[in-house]
Amino acid sequence: MRFLLTALAFLFSVSTHAQQKDEEVIKKIYNEALTNGKTYDWLHYMSKRIGARLSGSPEAAAAVEFTRQVMDTLGLDRVYLQEVMVPHWIRGNKEFATILNSKRIGSRQVNVCALGNSVGTGPAGVSGGIIEVKSFEELAKLGKKAVSGKIVFFNRPLDNTHFDTFEAYSGAVNQRGSGASEAAKYGAVGVVVRSMTTALDDAPHTGSLRYAADLPQLPAVAISTKDAELLSSLLKNEADLQFHFQTNCKMLPDVLSYNVVGEIKGSQFPEEVINVGGHLDSWDLGEGAHDDGAGCVQSIEVLRIMKTLGIKPKRTIRAVMFMNEENGLRGGTKYAQLAAKEGNKHIAAIESDRGGFTPREFSVDTTPEKLAKMAAWKPLFKPYGISDILAGGSGADIGPLKPLGTALMEYVPDPQRYFDVHHTAEDTFEKVNKRELELGAGAMTALVYLLSEYGL
């Protein structure tokens, strides 16, 4: 009995000692992020000097080179590129759309932008009657007779009663992703989709669509929420409204691009790999500051902080800048293919792709046992605004790692402002707050540190 008590006391002492040490290391990590952080300067370069970085664009190539060069200055064990062929969609000249014949307001230009991957209309544009639906079910009920030859207007708004705006987004985004092919089933000639935002504003929000293989490819645009409201209100009394839009986008042949990877080799378990990443590509309308310049610079900052503080991780840490999240996921897919071949064990991957906003949570997609282990770390994060570590989804780029048994994680910042700027001209450096960005980097570094120390 005495032995047992002594052993328990010893274990307790080891455990509290470890916790105290972790608290101290994490405090140092945050202090470094908040007083000497580099994320804000790096993001300034990515946003203001390089700018929008659509896959296949010269700016995407510049971002590959910029992040490679930044990581080359950090004294890492290895910085390298992974070749990946990416789609090369271009918007061309600015889109144009107009309500043609309203009895109430005459003709009126409205704010639209082509959806990513969409075919263009060509110079003649698309004109026709316009029919509003809120769901694919409603569209199917209307059927060919009502829809054929018309432009379909998908106008189901995001449900703003969700605290988590990503839930609201999930509830509406199938209109953007599949609306064009759904409408094609019934003979429509074009598609107008209400912008995927919680705000009521004038900015059209782009984003990708996917054409079904066996259906005509209809040109599709997003319309600003204010203009969607206008159009809907007119349609209530003017069923014969005519609409016109013209887009100049097209898909070009695939282009060679790269994922960019920086690595610190693990001191004890180098064959166990922990990834932390974001995506380098962005939509073409803004500067890709929140989406996802923020996630990229935060991921690089994880490595910089570890090197600066002299933390020698037990397990291998990799910062990965994925290419082509927005309209193809080629980079994430390629990374996972290579990971499956390399023989290392990919124990965990963290993505930051919800903007550089103030911290809230980590969401984790793994077994209950591993989640329970991580949940025990919650008290270490509470002083820094991370109030939970809980089961949930993860980033798109790391999804392809799931078959390897990798625990997938996502840094979850506050979601209230994200869809104000998401996929628009408003996603600029000015919309990012320095402290919020830095706190995200601190949170990610602290989590990587704990995963590296204790494994999963």
Added chain:
Amino acid sequence: MRFLLTALAFLFSVSTHAQQKDEEVIKKIYNEALTNGKTYDWLHYMSKRIGARLSGSPEAAAAVEFTRQVMDTLGLDRVYLQEVMVPHWIRGNKEFATILNSKRIGSRQVNVCALGNSVGTGPAGVSGGIIEVKSFEELAKLGKKAVSGKIVFFNRPLDNTHFDTFEAYSGAVNQRGSGASEAAKYGAVGVVVRSMTTALDDAPHTGSLRYAADLPQLPAVAISTKDAELLSSLLKNEADLQFHFQTNCKMLPDVLSYNVVGEIKGSQFPEEVINVGGHLDSWDLGEGAHDDGAGCVQSIEVLRIMKTLGIKPKRTIRAVMFMNEENGLRGGTKYAQLAAKEGNKHIAAIESDRGGFTPREFSVDTTPEKLAKMAAWKPLFKPYGISDILAGGSGADIGPLKPLGTALMEYVPDPQRYFDVHHTAEDTFEKVNKRELELGAGAMTALVYLLSEYGL
């Protein structure tokens, strides 16, 4: 035993039934705030139509009338004004300050603004050598010999390693509040204070000072943090640097102003009063959008939501727009004086005065027993981003209610962005996010509802 079990089962059933009802009511409250909320429109009026509302200004009078009129439309039981005499400080023409004789950069104009309540320099301005200190202790050590005839430059920055920027602010703000009188002890002729912000920027941040009764009143300005860094770097090698500033501010005689109060009478315990409030006055440089237009419109929204949803509170609810928080606290003081006389029991007061940012917590200043009762409500708030109800400070305006035994509470939103805009020209409507503002109103309404249902 069977009786006991039955009784327990009954109590459990009552308790879970009550909790379920509370969950439903709170869900309705948030849905109303997020889909039909009026805070954003009201704040637009206060910020863009009225603008800055310094105590004693015509705009402050307009804000009294605006909030009175808004509350008059809500079908409340009573809307009324409380007379209060307020200080009337005016800034006058824009300030001017310059480094005069740097060997490195010659003369250079820097960004300053007079501190609130400060005397002006008059047209001649103040010129002299400038001496940098980080604390009052350092100033005292230097003593009269070094300080006499000089301008004192208080340059202790906010400590950015705090997650809670208000802690960083607390650690630095005595320089602004008392620096002028501390410097006067040693014969200084003027005071320059580093702006109270976590950011490195060009905006001077105003805010009030208090002169000690028995010391000369020195003119005092805030300098932008970027210019503070410049000045400090020059002083390292140029101890004989000369500085000049001119301010045109002055204190005029007190002016009659008002607190604005709207009330819903309690249905069961009308003599128990729950306050929810913010302050109507603001600094003069921006639009007072976050500080504290947000708190005002959120407080009015509490009453609007209750009326709209048909919630009949058991206790009396008052929304109070306090006047003169920024440079005198006369409104809060007056409200408490009247409350002490009126014979009602002021059980709780909630203030929102930390900006219209995304929710984090409620902080409560009361007995451990009452706090424990409130802490049991935490699960009701978790789905809406309020992760804690914990012991802490409260708003300045409701502080004077403490001797009445009132439980004091503060709505605590995320603090990362507040000091970017605090007391500057940047505190504008554009810096407020609609959803964040609305979530604050929802949180405050839900808390008022629970306090009204269950008392304390």
